[in-house]
Amino acid sequence: MALLTGAAIGAAIGLLYAPDSGENTRERLSKEAQDAKDQFNKKYQETSSNLSSRAKKARIDFEHRLEDTLSSASYKADEILSALEAKLEDLRKQNAKLQKDDKVDLAGNTSNSGSSNTGSSNTPNKAVV
Numbered sequence: 349m350a351l352l353t354g355a356a357i358g359a360a361i362g363l364l365y366a367p368d369s370g371e372n373t374r375e376r377l378s379k380e381a382q383d384a385k386d387q388f389n390k391k392y393q394e395t396s397s398n399l400s401s402r403a404k405k406a407r408i409d410f411e412h413r414l415e416d417t418l419s420s421a422s423y424k425a426d427e428i429l430s431a432l433e434a435k436l437e438d439l440r441k442q443n444a445k446l447q448k449d450d451k452v453d454l455a456g457n458t459s460n461s462g463s464s465n466t467g468s469s470n471t472p473n474k475a476v477v
Contacts, residue, residue, distance in 0.1 A: 355383075359377055
């Protein structure tokens with residue numbers, strides 16, 4: 349933008365102080381306008397190319413970071429699942445043990461139900477949880 353503004357101001361000043369004929373002045377203005385247009389197109393192409401390459405680089409960088417993040421999240425999810433599975437197995441074992449203790453306790457209470465329970469029984473009462 350500054351380039352075009354400078355070219356326009358320069359052309360206007362050149363017209364005011366030009367000792368040449370009108371034909372020479374028109375040719376010179378046409379040439380200066382063409383030069384300004386060429387410089388503008390060159391700068392536009394350079395800027396466009398820079399922006400395009402930066403956009404590609406940013407996209408590739410984003411894709412790498414996304415892959416790293418997803419990989420890390422997947423690894424952590426696997427760790428969490430493994431820990432949960434281990435905890436579930438522990439709970440199953442505890443449940444099986446409690447069920448076994450309940451069966452033993454129920455079997456002990458069933459055999460004592462026929463006799464009077466005056467506190468002199470040989471088998472202690474277990475609390476059911």
